[in-house]
Amino acid sequence: MDLKEKLVASYFAFEDNLEDHSPLHAIRNNAIKIFEENGFPSKKDEAWKYTSLNTVLKHDYSLFSKGEKAIEYKDIKPYLIHDIDSYKIIFIDGKYSSHLSQTTHEGVDVCLMSSAITKPKYRLVIENYFNKAAKDDSMTSLNTAFSNEGAYIHIPKNKIVEKPIQIVHFSTGNEAALMLQPRNLIVVDENSHVQIIERHQSLTDNPVLTNSVTEIFANKRAIVDYYKLQNDNENASLIDNTFIKQKQESHASVHTFSFGGKLTRNNLNFFQHGERIDSTLKGVTIIGDKQHVDHSTLVHHIEPNCESHQDYKGIYGDNATGVFNGKVIVEKEAQKTNAFQANNNILVSDKATINTKPQLEIFADDVKCSHGCTIGALDESAMFYLRSRGIPEKEARALLMYAFSNNVLDSVKIPEIKKRITKLIAKKLGVNIGFDL
Amino acid sequence: MSKYTEDDLREELKTKEYEYGFYTDIESETFPVGLNEEIIRAISKKKEEPEWMTDWRLEAFRAWEDMVEPEWANVHYEKPDFQAISYYSAPNKKAKYNSLDEVDPELLATFEKLGISLDEQKKLAGVAMDVVVDSVSVATTFKKTLAEKGIIFCSISEAIQEHPELVKKYIGTVVPQKDNFYAALNSAVFSDGSFCYIPKGVKCPMELSTYFRINQAGTGQFERTLVIADEGSYVSYLEGCTAPSRDENQLHAAVVELIAMDDAEIKYSTVQNWYPGNSEGKGGVFNFVTKRGLCETNAKISWTQVETGSAVTWKYPSCVLKGDNSVGEFYSIAVTNNFQQADTGTKMIHLGKNTKSTIISKGISAGKSQNSYRGLVQVHSRAENARNFSQCDSLLMGNECGAHTFPYIEAKNKTAQIEHEATTSKIGEDQIFYCNQRGIDTEKAIALIVNGFSKEVLNKLPMEFAVEAQKLLEISLEGSVG
Numbered sequence A: 001m002d003l004k005e006k007l008v009a010s011y012f013a014f015e016d017n018l019e020d021h022s023p024l025h026a027i028r029n030n031a032i033k034i035f036e037e038n039g040f041p042s043k044k045d046e047a048w049k050y051t052s053l054n055t056v057l058k059h060d061y062s063l064f065s066k067g068e069k070a071i072e073y074k075d076i077k078p079y080l081i082h083d084i085d086s087y088k089i090i091f092i093d094g095k096y097s098s099h100l101s102q103t104t105h106e107g108v109d110v111c112l113m114s115s116a117i118t119k120p121k122y123r124l125v126i127e128n129y130f131n132k133a134a135k136d137d138s139m140t141s142l143n144t145a146f147s148n149e150g151a152y153i154h155i156p157k158n159k160i161v162e163k164p165i166q167i168v169h170f171s172t173g174n175e176a177a178l179m180l181q182p183r184n185l186i187v188v189d190e191n192s193h194v195q196i197i198e199r200h201q202s203l204t205d206n207p208v209l210t211n212s213v214t215e216i217f218a219n220k221r222a223i224v225d226y227y228k229l230q231n232d233n234e235n236a237s238l239i240d241n242t243f244i245k246q247k248q249e250s251h252a253s254v255h256t257f258s259f260g261g262k263l264t265r266n267n268l269n270f271f272q273h274g275e276r277i278d279s280t281l282k283g284v285t286i287i288g289d290k291q292h293v294d295h296s297t298l299v300h301h302i303e304p305n306c307e308s309h310q311d312y313k314g315i316y317g318d319n320a321t322g323v324f325n326g327k328v329i330v331e332k333e334a335q336k337t338n339a340f341q342a343n344n345n346i347l348v349s350d351k352a353t354i355n356t357k358p359q360l361e362i363f364a365d366d367v368k369c370s371h372g373c374t375i376g377a378l379d380e381s382a383m384f385y386l387r388s389r390g391i392p393e394k395e396a397r398a399l400l401m402y403a404f405s406n407n408v409l410d411s412v413k414i415p416e417i418k419k420r421i422t423k424l425i426a427k428k429l430g431v432n433i434g435f436d437l
Numbered sequence B: 001m002s003k004y005t006e007d008d009l010r011e012e013l014k015t016k017e018y019e020y021g022f023y024t025d026i027e028s029e030t031f032p033v034g035l036n037e038e039i040i041r042a043i044s045k046k047k048e049e050p051e052w053m054t055d056w057r058l059e060a061f062r063a064w065e066d067m068v069e070p071e072w073a074n075v076h077y078e079k080p081d082f083q084a085i086s087y088y089s090a091p092n093k094k095a096k097y098n099s100l101d102e103v104d105p106e107l108l109a110t111f112e113k114l115g116i117s118l119d120e121q122k123k124l125a126g127v128a129m130d131v132v133v134d135s136v137s138v139a140t141t142f143k144k145t146l147a148e149k150g151i152i153f154c155s156i157s158e159a160i161q162e163h164p165e166l167v168k169k170y171i172g173t174v175v176p177q178k179d180n181f182y183a184a185l186n187s188a189v190f191s192d193g194s195f196c197y198i199p200k201g202v203k204c205p206m207e208l209s210t211y212f213r214i215n216q217a218g219t220g221q222f223e224r225t226l227v228i229a230d231e232g233s234y235v236s237y238l239e240g241c242t243a244p245s246r247d248e249n250q251l252h253a254a255v256v257e258l259i260a261m262d263d264a265e266i267k268y269s270t271v272q273n274w275y276p277g278n279s280e281g282k283g284g285v286f287n288f289v290t291k292r293g294l295c296e297t298n299a300k301i302s303w304t305q306v307e308t309g310s311a312v313t314w315k316y317p318s319c320v321l322k323g324d325n326s327v328g329e330f331y332s333i334a335v336t337n338n339f340q341q342a343d344t345g346t347k348m349i350h351l352g353k354n355t356k357s358t359i360i361s362k363g364i365s366a367g368k369s370q371n372s373y374r375g376l377v378q379v380h381s382r383a384e385n386a387r388n389f390s391q392c393d394s395l396l397m398g399n400e401c402g403a404h405t406f407p408y409i410e411a412k413n414k415t416a417q418i419e420h421e422a423t424t425s426k427i428g429e430d431q432i433f434y435c436n437q438r439g440i441d442t443e444k445a446i447a448l449i450v451n452g453f454s455k456e457v458l459n460k461l462p463m464e465f466a467v468e469a470q471k472l473l474e475i476s477l478e479g480s481v482g
Helices: A003-017 A025-038 A073-079 A113-118 A120-129 A138-145 A380-388 A393-409 A415-428 B006-015 B037-046 B051-065 B105-114 B118-123 B143-149 B156-162 B164-170 B181-189 B429-437 B442-458 B463-476
Strands: A087-092 A109-112 A151-155 A165-171 A178-180 A183-188 A193-202 A208-218 A223-230 A236-246 A251-258 A263-272 A278-287 A292-301 A307-316 A321-330 A338-347 A353-362 A368-376 B028-030 B089-091 B127-133 B136-140 B152-155 B194-198 B207-213 B224-229 B234-242 B250-252 B255-260 B265-273 B285-295 B300-307 B312-315 B318-321 B327-336 B341-344 B347-350 B356-365 B370-379 B387-396 B402-411 B417-425
Touching: A003 A025, A025 A138, A073 A165, A073 A193, A087 A109, A109 A113, A113 A120, A113 A151, A113 A183, A120 A151, A120 A183, A138 A208, A138 A236, A151 A165, A151 A193, A165 A178, A165 A208, A183 A193, A183 A223, A193 A208, A193 A236, A208 A223, A208 A251, A223 A236, A223 A415, A236 A251, A251 A263, A251 A292, A263 A278, A278 A292, A278 A393, A278 A415, A292 A307, A307 A321, A307 A353, A307 A393, A321 A338, A321 A368, A338 A353, A338 A393, A353 A368, A353 B417, A368 B402, A380 A393, A393 A415, B037 B051, B037 B181, B051 B164, B051 B181, B143 B152, B152 B156, B156 B164, B156 B194, B156 B224, B164 B194, B164 B224, B181 B255, B181 B285, B194 B234, B224 B234, B224 B265, B255 B265, B255 B300, B265 B285, B285 B300, B285 B327, B300 B312, B300 B341, B300 B442, B318 B327, B318 B356, B327 B341, B327 B370, B327 B442, B347 B356, B356 B370, B356 B402, B356 B442, B370 B387, B370 B417, B387 B402, B387 B442, B402 B417, B429 B442
Parallel strands: A087 A165, A151 A183, A165 A193, A178 A208, A183 A208, A193 A223, A208 A236, A223 A251, A236 A263, A251 A278, A263 A292, A278 A307, A292 A321, A307 A338, A321 A353, A338 A368, B127 B207, B194 B224, B207 B234, B224 B255, B234 B265, B250 B285, B255 B285, B265 B300, B285 B312, B285 B318, B300 B327, B312 B341, B318 B347, B327 B356, B341 B370, B347 B370, B356 B387, B370 B402, B387 B417
Antiparallel strands: A109 A151, A353 B402, A368 B417, B028 B089, B127 B136, B152 B194
């Protein structure tokens, strides 16, 4: 039985166990149908031309973790941004861990999807927002069908959430191979402001496949900063589907830092429903070995006077493969749009590959849209300059690469994250320097 | 002129009819519609082709039968019914002419209307013409001058008769029969086209040119061009197209193969002005072309194109940079208006070391047209120090048209240096204001700006062709190009 059959078969058992009157019943049934029809995407799909899931799908994944493993705070501490006060929503093998988490209902709701789905108190929000931004491609639909657990964050009007929220999914290797499908819903109402950090981490070498869907709604003048840290171990794969629906004058930014994992696919979608919206998509990718990172972005400009900025930097070593597939659509009504897209890549090994496809589809005439894309090596004269001043080759190289990715870091608003990422970059580049020279 | 705004221009563009839409009634010998092995054998027999050629066509046809029409391009159209097309149509008087006097006077009048009168061309600076009307070459000039240098320039059917060894060796080596749906179709049914061979070390003294036209109602035209530049040679080849008005869609599926051997250089320029359909989007030519060149060591291939016509264009002149130090260039202006759709661009395949490619693409869309750039830059793992620079600029006029960019960039070598840049803009109010201030009226100003926008590419056209290109831009964007 292949994974698709297994998923479809176990869907019915899963759905039976859920409460019957859940409003999501019809949505789930519809979603599994879409998945059953389309199956897993293959290289024949234009959107998956450069990313094959074959090696990932061959494992016999358990869909639900049975046992429970005792995890202490010290086991997970290294993977948290622990030096700041934050709300934490921690999942172990797909199950919520109350003793490691720190949630709240005071003024804002930072809690669980499973309780939001079932409690009548949240019913209105679920009905208004759940699955309203997500597209119905097959991976998202698969997640929708099995959606039951994840983070539920609702920030009401005029609230500035004073500490960041960390959403972290751990897998403990309890199962020989595990598939996780977390589903997050984040609703930020008018004038509110929130910062969220998301991470997926496997604690052992057992294969893990995560197919995650996050829906974010930024209502009028809301500000949402989202940080994705991806530094998983070599048998963990992640398909991340994020959908952000923005209302007028809202600002949303997503920073994606991809340093690890076997296969990482980031489907990041922005939809601008309103005027004077600002969307920022930035990413740094530094990978080696046989790792594969695929950034697939979409910014859909629907109304006038909006802006979008995309900036993705990639450094690829060993046999690594990088993919960037950026798409900007400017509708006819979206006059005065300002859309910018840049993708810069450095190949450091002879066997690394980069495939990039920055696309523009423009239907409005009074717009400023540009994209730029480069692939190159480090500047030898800059190397010479540094080395002539006594900086060893490895360090000089690392410095240049850090500088290369620096303008993505510039817009990170939480200093602790910046520090952490700087350290990770140093580690990735195999040097022991602080970069904050 | 009191106040000429972009709106006026748009209005003019909408109502501007295709000037060259006339139809010459030449008695044609046309095959029954439909496509099967019999028809292919008949075409081959008609052209008195040797057996290997017939077999080659049949092989392509069999492959074609199993293929499906590609749908990935960003164009929408009603698919042609391939069984409703006549695959052969030749002007009645097939005798070869030695002088212009022998040519059907009606035909000559047609050329005159197009402004490509052979008389004039003969007198004008060294342009040898191989004029193709509906598939059969009817006149060749300057052949003698070329023959002295050992240059072979003739129709492909003549080449199959007289130089079978060259044709057999090279045909299908760059664009194989099974390359794609339309290439396979072309390989099966091509009726005529041009053949050019430049011997070792020869620099072709004149620009070679052909004009293609579609003339008979309901006949598709399937041209096959093969240009071979032997070691150290140079040739500049021009191709221009105009077609009469038609209500039903006509299909044009050409294949062009260029082979540049060591140290050779080929410059291939196209001005394309097939009938684009009327302002309601009715009629017009479907242009599905496969063009590809192969560069050996130190060779250079340069494609320049000005695309103003066709209802639907699907065209990607490509370079396979096989040899070390080879160079590929692509310069393009694509203008779409009314309901035209263009999906055009290039492929640069870097295989050899130190290979270089440049892509400059300018798209101008007006009316309700859609203009797409689709390109591929591929650097293979052994292509050390490959270098690419791409620039795609789009100019939009009005908010009912669209400009799209689909660049694919694949690099497998760390020494590769690739740059891609794309911008989309409209004609700035400030630019027009600046011109107005200096006494240049708005119409002239727009002309100036569009001209400036496309200058980079226009400059690449050979002198002899620049006039023609200018003319065609005028038709497509009347009132904007002075």
